[in-house]
Amino acid sequence: MICGGLSNVGEAIVMEPVIVRFFRWLKSSAGITILVTLVIAAYAAMDQGAYVIINILVTGGMWALMAMGLTLMFGVMNISNFAHGEYFMIGTLVAYYVFTPLHQHLESHPNHLLTLVAPVIAVFSAFVVGGMSGILTDRLVFYPLRKRSKENWLMNCFLLTLGISVILINAHQLIFGTQYKGIVRYWPLPPVSLFGVYISIDRLFASVLAIVTIAIFWVFMKYTKVGQALRAVSQDETGALMVGISVDNIQLLAMIMSCALAAMAGGSLLFMYPSYPTVGLEPLYNSWFVIIIVGFGNIAGAAAGGFMIALLQILTRVYVGEGWEYVIPVLLIALVLIVKPNGLFGSKVRGIWEK
Amino acid sequence: MLEVNNLNTCYDFLHVLWDVSLVINEGEYVCLIGPNGAGKSTVLKSIAGLIEIKSGEIFFKGISIGDKKGDQICRMGISLVSEEMNLFTGMTVMENLSMGAYTIRGKKKKEALMNFVFELFPRLAERRIQLAGTLSGGERKMLAIGRSLMSDPSLLLVDEPSLGLAPRVVDTVFQALEVLNKKGVTIFLVEQNVTKTLQVVDRGYVLERGKIVLEGSRVELSRNEHIRKIYLGV
Numbered sequence A: 001m002i003c004g005g006l007s008n009v010g011e012a013i014v015m016e017p018v019i020v021r022f023f024r025w026l027k028s029s030a031g032i033t034i035l036v037t038l039v040i041a042a043y044a045a046m047d048q049g050a051y052v053i054i055n056i057l058v059t060g061g062m063w064a065l066m067a068m069g070l071t072l073m074f075g076v077m078n079i080s081n082f083a084h085g086e087y088f089m090i091g092t093l094v095a096y097y098v099f100t101p102l103h104q105h106l107e108s109h110p111n112h113l114l115t116l117v118a119p120v121i122a123v124f125s126a127f128v129v130g131g132m133s134g135i136l137t138d139r140l141v142f143y144p145l146r147k148r149s150k151e152n153w154l155m156n157c158f159l160l161t162l163g164i165s166v167i168l169i170n171a172h173q174l175i176f177g178t179q180y181k182g183i184v185r186y187w188p189l190p191p192v193s194l195f196g197v198y199i200s201i202d203r204l205f206a207s208v209l210a211i212v213t214i215a216i217f218w219v220f221m222k223y224t225k226v227g228q229a230l231r232a233v234s235q236d237e238t239g240a241l242m243v244g245i246s247v248d249n250i251q252l253l254a255m256i257m258s259c260a261l262a263a264m265a266g267g268s269l270l271f272m273y274p275s276y277p278t279v280g281l282e283p284l285y286n287s288w289f290v291i292i293i294v295g296f297g298n299i300a301g302a303a304a305g306g307f308m309i310a311l312l313q314i315l316t317r318v319y320v321g322e323g324w325e326y327v328i329p330v331l332l333i334a335l336v337l338i339v340k341p342n343g344l345f346g347s348k349v350r351g352i353w354e355k
Numbered sequence B: 001m002l003e004v005n006n007l008n009t010c011y012d013f014l015h016v017l018w019d020v021s022l023v024i025n026e027g028e029y030v031c032l033i034g035p036n037g038a039g040k041s042t043v044l045k046s047i048a049g050l051i052e053i054k055s056g057e058i059f060f061k062g063i064s065i066g067d068k069k070g071d072q073i074c075r076m077g078i079s080l081v082s083e084e085m086n087l088f089t090g091m092t093v094m095e096n097l098s099m100g101a102y103t104i105r106g107k108k109k110k111e112a113l114m115n116f117v118f119e120l121f122p123r124l125a126e127r128r129i130q131l132a133g134t135l136s137g138g139e140r141k142m143l144a145i146g147r148s149l150m151s152d153p154s155l156l157l158v159d160e161p162s163l164g165l166a167p168r169v170v171d172t173v174f175q176a177l178e179v180l181n182k183k184g185v186t187i188f189l190v191e192q193n194v195t196k197t198l199q200v201v202d203r204g205y206v207l208e209r210g211k212i213v214l215e216g217s218r219v220e221l222s223r224n225e226h227i228r229k230i231y232l233g234v
């Protein structure tokens, strides 16, 4: 060992008080955006009732998970995934085919415990199969490409993900048909009352699951060794290799996590989005909206952006009318891009993308 | 400790290294000098496993590492301070250093290594919570060297540490390398600053157009006509 018996270097820098840092963050565009979002959400909740908040949490949480997956894949592998919605679709499909037989079994053999856990099993299966499809995609498509040539990587991957999307959509149609494969609800339980509104257990579960997953994901990225390795690879692939990180394994992991999160979102929203070949399109658009608004390479931004998009769509539906919920966000995105081309959360420090 | 035999490396169709052979013994301080574009960085990257070699052999402590990847080579005790430094710009100085110790097990050892780096470069200790992307050029270079040291390497490959640095910082870096060498770290240094390099190293190689054209001890190289004319300008 090169060192030994050397004295400790004292704390040279005193950390700024948290409150000062908080106020400085509030004055950044990310802070302002989040503050404005919270205010608008609070106003809408007072005006329309607290169900607005619940709806934001349910769908927003899932768009957040999808957008975090997109960010992860882009950051770590430099792939803009346009097949991300298809992993959502795989999630809905798996959850449907796991839950339906269980449900039928329960109709003839009532069992309270199984009634409670069957949806959890379905969503968990979606998560696991999503992760496995991530492994398959990486080993069949991106790993061979990485080995062969990194030239024109972005363009090649763009085309490849479009191809994967087409293949998966048509495979679904071929094997499972075009009919809607949906369920009425996961839990045959009465809705619970929260802050004066009734929420179905399905929605409650989806929103809690999303928030817990986001929290776990954040802690994982920030505090675990593997999470730090993921961040390191996204910031400098060569540097990561130089410090002994197995970049291939980390990239495979990013793919697994990204696909598993998307599939989990699909599985837990099955009661809203029945499975059919192109069910992934809406989640795909929404998660890309998030990325465009908040900017790439920012996991926390992606999480916040998911809720922002959901708020925007719900407000549009309530105040402007059904059917406008894609128009208004797109207009807003255009505005954001004119004012802040890097996205609202675009960081000053350059990542792998800008080099 | 390190033995390179007939190394050939290409970038696609550009054949850059032609039958490069060199030997570095344990504890030595060896330099590789040569004009821009000669392939010096390519030699270091080939050893560190960052690019595939076309043919030839590389042995480290008797083990063939020619076909190993960068992360495996780092685990064996070779660490590269690249010209571009490849820092994690969105992480703080401390985070960069702990990433450097990715292969190190044991908190105690990590802490000892980090204290050693901070002692070597007190400037880094002052900046420990600053993002690497906001450091000055000299500080980045120190951080790059510091991060390499965090993996407790036995062989340190350093690519042009003086490039673009103010003379005072260059002195700091060269002093640090000497301290490391005295502590038993074998150093393979690529440098353009030949005058300074030939004051500190034990031996050296000269690479021109991808071929080793000259090798010798510090004294031999300093007296060599070719070197005096081309590299030292006397």
Ligand SMILES: Nc1ncnc2c1ncn2[C@@H]1O[C@H](COP(=O)(O)OP(=O)(O)O)[C@@H](O)[C@H]1O
Pocket: B011, B014, B016, B034, B035, B036, B037, B038, B039, B040, B041, B042, B043
């Ligand atoms: N990534 C690369 N792709 C293609 N050619 C490269 C690459 N890196 C270096 N080269 C070429 O290889 C030759 C040697 O480069 P390099 O090893 O960086 O030289 P040096 O470090 O001695 O200045 C140069 O002609 C350079 O243009």
Ligand SMILES: [Mg+2]
Pocket: B040, B041, B042, B083, B159, B160
């Ligand atoms: Mg060079």
